[in-house]
Amino acid sequence: MRLTALTTLAGVALAAMTAPSMAAWRGYISHPLGFAFAAPGDLKVEKGMYRGALAGQHDTLIYRFLDDNIEYKAVIIDVTDKANDAANLLGEAEYQFQQNKKLLMDTFGRVDRQNGRKLTIDLPNNGGRSTAAFYFVNGRIVSLQATVLPANGDYGTPEMGRFIDSITFFTIRAPEDAIELPAPPK
Amino acid sequence: MRRWILAAMGGCALAMAAIPAQAAWKSYVNRELGFSFMAPGEVKTSIGNSRTELAGPRQSIVYSSVEDNIEYKVTVWSFLQAQAEGATLLGERTYLFQNHRKLLMDTFARVEPGKDAVYGRKMVIELPDNKGRVTGAFYFNKGKLYAFEATVLPAHGDFGSPEPARFVDSLVFTLSRTEPGAVELKTPELE
Numbered sequence: 001m002r003l004t005a006l007t008t009l010a011g012v013a014l015a016a017m018t019a020p021s022m023a024a025w026r027g028y029i030s031h032p033l034g035f036a037f038a039a040p041g042d043l044k045v046e047k048g049m050y051r052g053a054l055a056g057q058h059d060t061l062i063y064r065f066l067d068d069n070i071e072y073k074a075v076i077i078d079v080t081d082k083a084n085d086a087a088n089l090l091g092e093a094e095y096q097f098q099q100n101k102k103l104l105m106d107t108f109g110r111v112d113r114q115n116g117r118k119l120t121i122d123l124p125n126n127g128g129r130s131t132a133a134f135y136f137v138n139g140r141i142v143s144l145q146a147t148v149l150p151a152n153g154d155y156g157t158p159e160m161g162r163f164i165d166s167i168t169f170f171t172i173r174a175p176e177d178a179i180e181l182p183a184p185p186k
Numbered sequence: 187m188r189r190w191i192l193a194a195m196g197g198c199a200l201a202m203a204a205i206p207a208q209a210a211w212k213s214y215v216n217r218e219l220g221f222s223f224m225a226p227g228e229v230k231t232s233i234g235n236s237r238t239e240l241a242g243p244r245q246s247i248v249y250s251s252v253e254d255n256i257e258y259k260v261t262v263w264s265f266l267q268a269q270a271e272g273a274t275l276l277g278e279r280t281y282l283f284q285n286h287r288k289l290l291m292d293t294f295a296r297v298e299p300g301k302d303a304v305y306g307r308k309m310v311i312e313l314p315d316n317k318g319r320v321t322g323a324f325y326f327n328k329g330k331l332y333a334f335e336a337t338v339l340p341a342h343g344d345f346g347s348p349e350p351a352r353f354v355d356s357l358v359f360t361l362s363r364t365e366p367g368a369v370e371l372k373t374p375e376l377e
Contacts, residue, residue, distance in 0.1 A: 053301050084269035087276045087326035091305020095294055106292065108281050113240060115277020136273035 023067045025162075027178035028074075029171060034138055036174035037074060038166040040159075041067030047184055050077045050141075052092045054085065061184045069152035072163050073145045080139035090136040093143065094119060097132055109133045112169040120160075126150060131160040137169055209253050211352070213368035215361060219247070219262050220328060222364040224356035226349075227253035233374055234261055240278045241265070241331075245376045255342035258353050261333040264376075265326075272326035279331060280307045280324050288312040295323050297357055304359050306332075316340060321350035327359055 028043070029036035048060040058077050065072040079089050098106070098121050105120035116135035123130060132145040144167055146160035168174060214229055215222035234246040241263065250259040265275060284292065291310040296303055306325035313320060323334040334357060336350030358364055 054303060084272070084329070086270050086274075087272035088303065088305050090273040091294070091296075092303065095296070095305060106294075108277065110277070110281065113274070115240075115274040115281060117277075136270075139270060 027175035028063070028181050029174045029178040030181040031171060032183075033076060033140065033142075033181070034171065035142060035167060035169050036171055036178055037144060037163070037168070038175075039063075039065040039067075039072045039074075039163060041065040041072070043179075043181075045182055045184055048075070050075075050093075052089070052096060054092045055079055055082065055089050063181055068159075069149045070157065070159055071145075071147040071149065073143075073147075075141075075143045075145060077141040077143075078139065079141060083139040086136045090116065090134055090141060093141050094134050097121065097130075097134070097143075100124070104129075105131075109135065109164075111135075111165075111167060112173070114169050118164060122155075123147070129155040129160075131164055133164040133167065135167075135169070142167075213356075213365035214249065214371050215364045215368040216249075216371040216373060217361060218373045219330060219371075220359060220361070221260075221262075221332060222358045222361060222368055223260060223334065223353070224365070225249075225251050225253075225258045225353055227251035227258070229258075229369070229371070231372060231374055233376060236263075238278055238282060240271075241275055247374060247376070249371060254349075255339045256347065256349055257335075257337040257339065259333075259335045259337075261335070263331040264329060265331060266329040269329045272329075272331075275331055276306065276324060276326040279333060280309060280322075283320075283322050283324070283333075283335075284309055284311050287314065290319075295325070297325065298360050298363075302360050308354065313337075318342075319345040319350075321354055323354035323357065325357075325359075332357075 023040040025038045025040045027038050044064045046062040048062050050058045050060045061076040063074040094117050098119055102122040107118050109116040109118040114135045118133045120131040128147050128149045130147040132143055134143045144164045146163040148155050209226045211224045211226045213224050229249050229251045232248045234248045237243045244263055246261045246263045248261050289311055293308050295306040295308040304325050304327045308323045310321050318337050318339045320335055320337045325332045334354045336353045338345050338347055
């Protein structure tokens with residue numbers, strides 16, 4: 001009896017050790033940018049660069065998380081100087097996301113009176129699978145992108161949809177304990 | 187011999203009479219609204235009315251023709267004061283186009299190359315109750331929302347007809363690329 005109990009306890013401990021550690025999902029909000037979302041893992045703030053034939057070259061602000069070999073990014077591209085070309089700029093960003101990649105899904109994205117698109121692509125050279133949502137809000141292209149890396153391997157994971165569907169542009173809908181997103185590094 | 191020739195000629199004449207008359211495709215341009223397109227039949231101008239959640243109540247300019255039981259329609263709404271909302275207005279229009287209908291195709295649309303590119307959506311839907319198939323292309327450019335729709339009616343029957351695609355693909359926003367001799371379309375006054 002005791003041997004059975006000890007064996008069972010050891011087995012449970014072993015299973016717990018081998019299970020991938022998954023961080024809790026937390027809410028994040030940016031009042032200046034006017035949106036909120038949820039993501040797991042630790043936040044890193046980065047600057048990037050976006051280029052498009054229509055948009056030209058623009059700095060991007062990236063809020064990045066990594067958990068269980070899934071990368072979560074909120075990418076904000078300020079194109080306020082060309083805001084009147086909103087539809088074309090958003091269309092260009094969506095088109096570039098899937099260009100030369102295998103497009104698996106291209107559908108409507110509708111949230112909080114904003115109409116955008118949701119796309120899923122397979123990255124080349126078995127680099128993983130990405131699901132992204134694109135919206136144009138207040139002069140900015142706002143894109144949430146979740147990438148399942150090969151090390152995770154579960155390309156049907158619901159975590160991608162959970163991330164991109166967590167966005168809200170009505171900050172009143174953000175959780176009470178949402179963490180205010182920091183400003184980008186200078 | 188003569189009887190055979192006469193019979194053959196009679197047969198040809200009968201066949202030609204039975205073929206539906208198809209009008210020539212002509213180019214049309216509206217320089218004020220900034221686009222041109224091609225369509226068959228006689229293009230008529232009218233004013234439309236619509237109401238949506240985001241756009242609200244709004245009048246539109248409509249150019250339409252009917253040929254061989256295919257309806258061709260261009261609708262233009264002005265949103266000069268809401269250009270920064272263009273992306274979401276375009277999204278609303280495309281969503282409403284396919285809402286409660288069978289969506290057969292929904293893909294990227296792009297007119298003009300390079301820096302002049304105008305991005306939109308192309309969609310094909312089936313109308314409920316077997317009322318026909320509609321090919322639509324939608325764009326938001328320089329403060330105006332454009333909808334190009336070609337509807338193959340049941341009386342035509344060939345839902346795979348290339349004519350709707352010919353229509354929606356004839357759109358031009360860079361007017362220097364309009365066909366010479368295009369018919370100038372008038373812009374009606376809205377209330």
